Amino acid sequence: MNILYIGSGFVGACSSAVLAASGHNVLVYDIDENKVNMLGSEDRDTIESCLFEKGLGDLLVRNKERISFTNDYKKVEASLDTLDAVFMCLPTPEVGETGESNLSYYITAAETLAQALKKRNNGTQEKHIVIVNKSTVPIEMVDRTAEIMDNAGVKNYGVVSNPEFLVEGKAVEGSLKPNRVVVGAWEQKDFDIMKKVYQRFYDAPTVDYIEVNPKEAAAGKLLANYYLFNKLAVCFDVIGRTCEAFDHIQFEHLRRIITTDDRIGNWGFYDSLYAGGSCFIKDARSLSHQLQTKGKPATLVNETYLANKRQLELFLGRAKSEADMDFSGKKIALLGLAFKRDTNDTRNSPSLDITRTLLENGVKKIKAYDPAATDMFKKDFPASEKIEYVNHEFEAIKDVDIVIIATDWPQFRGLGDVMIGELTHKPLIMDGRRMLQHRYLDLTKAGFKIIAVGSPYLK
Numbered sequence: 001m002n003i004l005y006i007g008s009g010f011v012g013a014c015s016s017a018v019l020a021a022s023g024h025n026v027l028v029y030d031i032d033e034n035k036v037n038m039l040g041s042e043d044r045d046t047i048e049s050c051l052f053e054k055g056l057g058d059l060l061v062r063n064k065e066r067i068s069f070t071n072d073y074k075k076v077e078a079s080l081d082t083l084d085a086v087f088m089c090l091p092t093p094e095v096g097e098t099g100e101s102n103l104s105y106y107i108t109a110a111e112t113l114a115q116a117l118k119k120r121n122n123g124t125q126e127k128h129i130v131i132v133n134k135s136t137v138p139i140e141m142v143d144r145t146a147e148i149m150d151n152a153g154v155k156n157y158g159v160v161s162n163p164e165f166l167v168e169g170k171a172v173e174g175s176l177k178p179n180r181v182v183v184g185a186w187e188q189k190d191f192d193i194m195k196k197v198y199q200r201f202y203d204a205p206t207v208d209y210i211e212v213n214p215k216e217a218a219a220g221k222l223l224a225n226y227y228l229f230n231k232l233a234v235c236f237d238v239i240g241r242t243c244e245a246f247d248h249i250q251f252e253h254l255r256r257i258i259t260t261d262d263r264i265g266n267w268g269f270y271d272s273l274y275a276g277g278s279c280f281i282k283d284a285r286s287l288s289h290q291l292q293t294k295g296k297p298a299t300l301v302n303e304t305y306l307a308n309k310r311q312l313e314l315f316l317g318r319a320k321s322e323a324d325m326d327f328s329g330k331k332i333a334l335l336g337l338a339f340k341r342d343t344n345d346t347r348n349s350p351s352l353d354i355t356r357t358l359l360e361n362g363v364k365k366i367k368a369y370d371p372a373a374t375d376m377f378k379k380d381f382p383a384s385e386k387i388e389y390v391n392h393e394f395e396a397i398k399d400v401d402i403v404i405i406a407t408d409w410p411q412f413r414g415l416g417d418v419m420i421g422e423l424t425h426k427p428l429i430m431d432g433r434r435m436l437q438h439r440y441l442d443l444t445k446a447g448f449k450i451i452a453v454g455s456p457y458l459k
């Protein structure tokens with residue numbers, strides 16, 4: 001099949017690489033020239049310094065004969081005559097804090113595409129193509145996409161909703177071996193094209209290949225994300241909080257009791273500073289906005305959002321209320337800048353909010369470290385008199401008053417030994433991911449005081 005991707009972010013880059021690896025010819029268009037050059041460099045290290053996703057570099061290099069990246073729309077136009085499918089992978093962020101989706105990236109791309117599509121096959125438009133919404137869009141977006149195409153006079157097209165369920169950090173692995181593929185279409189011929197695109201998954205006994213209509217597919221994505229978001233919020237706002245409220249209750253023990261019930265399952269049972277990343281927050285907000293637009297209450301959805309919001313505030317507030325520690329004038333190690341391990345994505349990363357709060361509270365210096373996300377983070381907070389980026393977690397924790405662990409990079413688990421063995425002073429440890437839980441007892445015996453999510457104040 002001949003496939004065009006519009007947008008080569010996390011979703012576009014990973015999904016297009018997987019389709020190239022499935023034997024399709026793929027052209028990926030993005031307006032970001034730097035990204036296009038890096039992803040199209042055919043060099044693993046360059047690709048991964050642009051988008052840090054395990055396996056992406058290798059996959060793109062291995063399939064370089066079948067995939068190319070461009071920011072030249074003429075190449076897109078030249079590809080349209082023989083095209084089978086266009087995958088729309090544009091950003092759909094929230095407008096302010098309204099819940100409404102900012103569809104301007106999508107609409108701009110769709111309108112440009114529509115103008116080009118009506119000229120294909122010398123204006124006859126005889127080849128049927130599908131326009132596939134891979135972006136997470138409002139449930140009724142399928143109608144809007146069709147309206148854009150119809151208004152421009154595009155013929156012989158179908159709009160398909162094919163939501164993306166990738167998990168950042170495991171995007172390539174997950175896209176090569178998905179547990180489900182959801183295809184929403186109105187017409188059999190659109191299902192048929194998608195079946196050819198995803199033949200390897202359609203034929204795989206381990207993949208649930210789900211055919212529904214486009215509104216069900218879009219709604220399924222939003223609701224699945226809300227369910228996961230809520231699960232995370234229950235973990236830190238209810239279970240974690242209970243563990244913080246009582247002595248002699250260890251979060252990990254409760255996790256075992258609760259998650260061994262098959263009905264509950266164990267995904268998401270890790271206490272944290274909140275559910276970050278680019279999707280959960282905005283998708284829950286979008287769901288709430290869409291429900292309210294239809295005159296329906298969205299109380300529970302809104303409460304999940306608020307629980308997520310209050311988690312970090314409560315955690316940072318414990319420095320004063322429990323350890324009588326002000327941030328003002330302090331040197332602070334901030335460990336982990338990505339919103340979670342195994343990615344360089346910093347969108348909605350707790351570390352962004354932590355940095356803002358610390359600066360507002362007059363810290364003397366933040367010594368920040370992340371194994372992958374420093375360059376991304378610097379776009380929001382360049383190095384300055386107040387923020388120093390260091391090259392190792394050990395360097396960050398030297399000579400500071402407070403150590404904040406914000407990301408669950410596995411190497412942070414080893415910090416306990418260094419703290420006990422090498423730090424002569426005793427910084428307050430604020431563990432936002434329970435990374436040092438296995439050493440809490442030793443650390444407190446050695447004189448450290450610990451504020452950890454999911455534990456009472458330990459001293």
Ligand SMILES: NC(=O)c1ccc[n+]([C@@H]2O[C@H](COP(=O)([O-])OP(=O)(O)OC[C@H]3O[C@@H](n4cnc5c(N)ncnc54)[C@H](O)[C@@H]3O)[C@@H](O)[C@H]2O)c1
Pocket residue numbers: 006007008009010011012029030031032035089090091092105108109134135136137164165166167168278279
């Ligand atoms: N990141 C995830 O984990 C994830 C998972 C599932 C679904 N999604 C959804 O997929 C969509 C894309 O997410 P993402 O994380 O890949 O976003 P992203 O911001 O990483 O990438 C979007 C890309 O679109 C490009 N772009 C913007 N306007 C363009 C235009 N007019 N023409 C061509 N390219 C243009 C940008 O330059 C950028 O590279 C969103 O709707 C998101 O909600 C994301």
